Amino acid sequence: MISRAKIFHLFLLTILFAGLQSIATAQNNGVTFKMGNWVGVIQLNDANHNSDMPFNFVHTYNRNGKQVVEIVNAGERIIVTEFSLKEDTLRMKLPVFQSEIIAIILGNQLIGTYYPKGRAEGNGYKFTATAGITDRFYQYKEKAAVNVTGKYEITENPGTSDEAKTLGEFFQIGDLVTGSILTTSGDYRYLDGKVSGRKFMVSAIDGAHTLLITADVSADGSLINGKFVGSRKWKSEWKGVKNPTFALPKADELVTVSDPNIKFNFAFPDMEGKIVKLSDPRFNEKVVIIQASGSWCPNCMDEVRYYKPIYDELHAKGLEIITLCFETKDYEKSKQRILRFRDAIGAKFVFLHAGEAGSKDRAAAFPMLQGPMAFPSTVFIDRKGVIRKVETGFSGPGTGQHYLDFADATRNLLNSCFQRNSSLFKKRLLHPELPGNTLLFLFVLLSTCIVSLIQNLL
Numbered sequence: 001m002i003s004r005a006k007i008f009h010l011f012l013l014t015i016l017f018a019g020l021q022s023i024a025t026a027q028n029n030g031v032t033f034k035m036g037n038w039v040g041v042i043q044l045n046d047a048n049h050n051s052d053m054p055f056n057f058v059h060t061y062n063r064n065g066k067q068v069v070e071i072v073n074a075g076e077r078i079i080v081t082e083f084s085l086k087e088d089t090l091r092m093k094l095p096v097f098q099s100e101i102i103a104i105i106l107g108n109q110l111i112g113t114y115y116p117k118g119r120a121e122g123n124g125y126k127f128t129a130t131a132g133i134t135d136r137f138y139q140y141k142e143k144a145a146v147n148v149t150g151k152y153e154i155t156e157n158p159g160t161s162d163e164a165k166t167l168g169e170f171f172q173i174g175d176l177v178t179g180s181i182l183t184t185s186g187d188y189r190y191l192d193g194k195v196s197g198r199k200f201m202v203s204a205i206d207g208a209h210t211l212l213i214t215a216d217v218s219a220d221g222s223l224i225n226g227k228f229v230g231s232r233k234w235k236s237e238w239k240g241v242k243n244p245t246f247a248l249p250k251a252d253e254l255v256t257v258s259d260p261n262i263k264f265n266f267a268f269p270d271m272e273g274k275i276v277k278l279s280d281p282r283f284n285e286k287v288v289i290i291q292a293s294g295s296w297c298p299n300c301m302d303e304v305r306y307y308k309p310i311y312d313e314l315h316a317k318g319l320e321i322i323t324l325c326f327e328t329k330d331y332e333k334s335k336q337r338i339l340r341f342r343d344a345i346g347a348k349f350v351f352l353h354a355g356e357a358g359s360k361d362r363a364a365a366f367p368m369l370q371g372p373m374a375f376p377s378t379v380f381i382d383r384k385g386v387i388r389k390v391e392t393g394f395s396g397p398g399t400g401q402h403y404l405d406f407a408d409a410t411r412n413l414l415n416s417c418f419q420r421n422s423s424l425f426k427k428r429l430l431h432p433e434l435p436g437n438t439l440l441f442l443f444v445l446l447s448t449c450i451v452s453l454i455q456n457l458l
Contacts, residue, residue, distance in 0.1 A: 031088045031105050035059050039136060040101075040129040042114045042210055044229050051229045053212040054136050055205045056192070057129075073190035073204045074178040076398065093118075094207035096301055096344040098337065101127055108132060116210065116231070125210075136203065140196035144175045146217045148200055152240035154181065156228070167248050168223075168240055169400070170202075177202055180398045181213070184248055185374030186299030188213075190398040208298045215240070251391045251406075255371035262368040264379075264387070268324065268352035271335055271342075276352055278322070285383050287314075287417045289321045292354075292362050292377040295334075295341035296327070300376045302396030306407070308347045310414070315349075318383070318418065323347075324354035326362055326375070382417040389413055 038057050045051035056072040062079070069080040069092060082093040090110060092101040100119050103112025108131040113124035152168035170179035170191075177195055179202070181188040188211055193202030198217040205211070215226035215238070226238035267277045278288070289307065293300040304323065311321050325341075327334035334353045342351050355361030362373060369379075369390060377392040395402040 043126040074192040076190040097207035142197040144195035153243040153246040258370035295337040321349035
């Protein structure tokens with residue numbers, strides 16, 4: 001039997017080894033990746049710095065004493081565990097997706113390249129970072145002269161053939177701004193930034209998208225001269241007007257079943273290469289959720305994360321989820337991406353390679369549907385094989401109350417598909433855990449109401 005003293009010594013050795021290993025990661029040949037706060041900048045426009053997209057990250061330790069990098073977007077924390085330091089070169093691979101950062105360490109600076117689809121795919125963007133800074137847009141020193149808290153009717157590409165309506169919701173405390181922009185295909189997730197003087201600026205990075213959104217605030221509170229930049233090619237102009245009653249079309253009204261007589265079926269390979277069909281006996285008399293998804297899609301990630309605990313709880317009661325991933329024509333290449341996506345989320349349901357990303361293969365997989373399908377889109381089938389609902393797009397946890405409303409509606413729909421009452425769900429699923437950003441939304445909303453009340457009393 002091992003004595004308590006030996007166990008204690010082994011424990012100390014384990015801690016010492018972990019500490020030495022951690023120090024070795026942070027320091028290599030005298031080059032140190034400094035712990036603490038950093039602000040990174042990705043130059044989305046090679047010609048000038050008008051499209052420099054900043055983001056916050058922290059080099060820190062997790063609960064197990066292992067070094068990690070935490071990328072911060074408002075209430076979201078993206079934990080990067082895949083990073084290494086060799087001589088003076090730092091390599092970081094963001095989770096879930098394919099993006100990488102490779103940079104040289106020069107004291108308090110990082111200088112290198114951001115590869116949105118991984119180094120092997122090329123198409124890199126200039127990347128720099130500075131240690132010891134927490135202000136995301138630190139170049140802008142002027143205090144906020146206005147408050148942009150509210151709901152905005154946003155017009156993207158106004159006056160062009162590409163004009164589109166989106167919904168912006170922003171919350172401001174002091175200079176700091178958080179919020180999101182919702183579209184009919186999804187949302188821009190967790191936006192984080194500030195107001196300086198009368199200039200509005202927010203940004204976000206999630207491993208798939210890089211977003212920089214700026215505007216001026218006019219005298220009447222409208223957002224004008226708006227610029228949106230997501231990449232060298234993904235750019236647009238926009239404007240926004242405060243409109244508390246503005247709403248987008250409902251996600252379940254954009255895409256409909258064109259012909260209910262079309263037999264919905266498909267045959268695609270799973271991650272072991274086995275062909276899976278909707279008509280397989282395993283799906284008979286089950287409630288089935290079918291997702292049009294992709295390992296490259298941040299809104300798809302949010303949707304898969306949402307359904308993971310629901311599947312874990314209801315699978316034994318007859319729920320099946322099939323995620324059709326539209327990637328590349330190459331099965332093996334697509335499989336690697338899908339497995340990374342699936343395993344990072346921890347989803348246990350069925351993932352199939354359904355073809356190439358884009359509308360062509362997606363339309364072929366869903367021949368009975370009509371309307372502007374997006375990634376993700378979701379089909380709900382009850383135990384009798386009847387399509388009960390089709391939704392396109394996904395409003396994730398960064399959208400606050402919109403996400404909670406979706407969760408309630410989905411709970412009610414699944415209850416009706418199972419033809420059972422709400423006791424089907426455990427209480428914890430009735431109200432999904434509020435991310436930090438949503439809590440901030442609610443806090444700011446309450447604070448705004450209190451300030452307004454005091455002003456009216458005075």
